[in-house]
Amino acid sequence: MSFLAKYIGQKVKRTEDPRLVKGIGHYVDDIKLADTLHVVILRSQYAHAKIVSINTDAAKTSPGVVAVYTGADVAGKVGFVPCAAALPGLNVPKYPVLADGKVAFVGQPIAAVVATDKYKARDAADLIEVDYDPLDVVTDAEASAQSDSPVIHEEFGTNVAFTHQAGTGDIDSAFAQADKIVKEKLNHQRLAPISMEPRGVLAHYLPGEEQMTLWSSTQIPHLMRTQVAIMLGMAENRLRVITPEVGGGFGCKLNVYSEEALLGWIAMQVHKPVKWIESRRENFQATIHGRAQVGTCEIAVKNDGTLLGLRYNVTADLGAYLQLLTPAIPTLTGLMLSGCYKIPAIQMNCVGVFTNKMSTDAYRGAGRPEATYLVERMMDCVALELKMDPVELRRKNMPKPSEFPFPTATGLFYDSGDYEKALDKALAMADYQKLRAEQAEARKQGRLIGIGVSTYVEICAMGPSIALPAGGWESATVRVEPTGKVTVLTGVSPHGQGEETAFAQIIGDMLGIDMNDVLVIHGDTSIVQYGIGTFGSRGLAVGGAALVKAAEKVVAKAKTLAAHLLQTDEASLTFENGKFVGAPNDKSVSIQEVALAAYIPHNVPEDFEPGLTATHFFEPKNFTFPSGTHICVSEVDRETGDVKILRYIAVDDCGNQINPMIVQGQIHGGIAQGMAQALFEEVVYDENGQLLTGELMDYAVPKAHQLPFFELDHTVTPTDVNPLGAKGVGEAGTIGSTPATANSVIDALAPFGVTHVDLPLRPEKLWKLMNN
């Protein structure tokens, strides 16, 4: 394929945008069905308690109330919230959609009120009396693993959900041969994904047809259909899941929650459309959180900086129950512990524990930011210990481009990479040596300037089916309509990534047509063939690859017909700019003309199958491994502890770029989220399991003036894993920026002897360090 074609590789404006800037797109809450009833969910106020009784009498007679349901109503009728991740010996607690006699986190659903109006539903929810018998609470992950901890799920007799060991190589010998062992304890704080659109569900059941439509703000419409159908005991093909506009996901909508099946079940009881829209408070309490690992990392290193081994003993805070992929997230951390370095021996010992908090699960990066933060933070600790420049330590241990596919001690093969190229480019953009000189000068003047580098590699394009619980392929259909317009049906479910545009660019170039003649349809399980969805930077790298393959099939079929129409043989035909041109007389026929002839098959070869459409299910043979270098320059205010980011440089390599404008946008947003982890954000529960950061007033999502201007450039190292050579870019910014920012701020505090500080690096914490 050519990548400097009419559309591919160009900064094409997004086709999604006109409806979005006009405010006439439709998110779930914008869909209005006649006679819709509104659902409000009463949630637990306690982190751990037995439910002695629930009195719904007053709520049931409250004005406008149609029904009130509790755990007793759904027990045995609605299945448990599913966990799809399978680990050996995993303890999977039963997770009912409405609590059944017990609650284990603040925000767990207890009752559902159905009313004619959302205000009336909320009034009635306030009238429900729940008699709780509070139990002892455990919120600290490390304490939860101890034998004297209160046990959350008595049936297991322990809070340990699983233990997991990863890595290969002779770790003991690596540490025995080390000149130095550098050790640090690191906490990856709990984060809230905070899509600007909270979750929402609208369910409509037609009893005559025995069919249900479920509109859900999700990243995985097909997987949700399967899971919700199982939970409701209905045939999958009678459930239609529609994903309209989705106002951000970041992994938190890569899940199946209580509310989808609950709303579906209610719709089957009341025979009217029912809608539930999550409030922001509910979103903090009952939409998955991310990160939340605490562990100790040890690095074995030679005095010359050669890395020998890495050991990570970590406790992963899973929360009270297992959501769809909860236990899988720490295993992704284990896969990426080699970073972009040659480390012959790696070992991760992970304990996953229950705590009285909301579940953790996939949040932008999902396990890989934890690995990258860990490795990149440790690189700075090692450099400090060896008195080496942190850049030179990194460079010394990077594999050369000729060493790819590069095998790691975590069992992966990195597809392709040129890590030093991006590093050198970023260093040149930053003028690194000059920066260091300026830093030294500034320190003499009492200014606290820090320079932080992170060189990252991450795992994307999820992925080979063998590695994912529900498979990792993706599907696409390319349908050339009789008039020559092209409809694309994709199994991915974009929610801001712009694939309606990128896929139209690909088809525009591959079929040689105007990209405005392409309509990309996604997120409707009754229209689109089964698909996996959008997460793990897979939309383009797997979904786009399926699209290329489907388009190739269409072109091949069209070519057969074109040869017949031009009365020549296929081998002599070329296809360029939407036309099949035949030798020797250069007669041509357009793909649109071929399409019409395919649908009105009056002049076709013998045994020609009418129509011009093709579907492809693409199975990638490996993950992809995007990489890059981020450099952050910061200044800490000696008086206030406030951090100012002076410069932020990012050189990323996501392979071939279909739309560089969209790529840059993904990186901007990713850096913002990773920087937010470094500087601002943390989900905080108190010792009673009460959520203290329960609103946007308390949880510090960054505002425009708190973020810097990002200086971007890129390198291009294509992958051979898919026909686009694209690696994926959804999570790169998030993964590279947390350690770069943290390293920068900690470097700024070097004059105070500071070698590590846990995130977030808020002014109060830094002020205390400087004034201790």
Added chain:
Amino acid sequence: MKISLSINGTSYDTDVEPRLLLVHLLRDVAGLTGTHIGCETSICGACTVMINGKTAKSCCVLAVQADGAEVTTIEGMAQDGQLHPVQEAFWEKHGLQCGYCTPGMIMAVCGLLKDNPNPTDDQIRHGIEGNLCRCTGYQNIVEAVKYSAEKLNAQK
């Protein structure tokens, strides 16, 4: 309570509960769903509209407080099928991804540029601090504001 107000130039006479939020009047009574709800605590700004020419967060205004007011929502910005220059700028500069904060952000930018037609980068970043965006890192929104300012100033 009976109230009368104008929304995007159309008059509405309606009887509302005193506690009804303006954003719910806009979305559920007037059917204008471009104004989004992201927090209900006035932090995120997804619900930003213009009331009598000034920006306001409609999740924290009662509908009855808008009695007699002229309200402009995102649906009132494009005229005769032509995008408003600020809408055009967000499209041109890739100032949106998921689009959920976008209507509120565009209204906030209109308010900002009304008060300050030539803002610096720093003034832009502070001027939109009442509106959260989780997708863009704000950089392309800042670019869109600058582009909007140019377009609007050229129209004068």
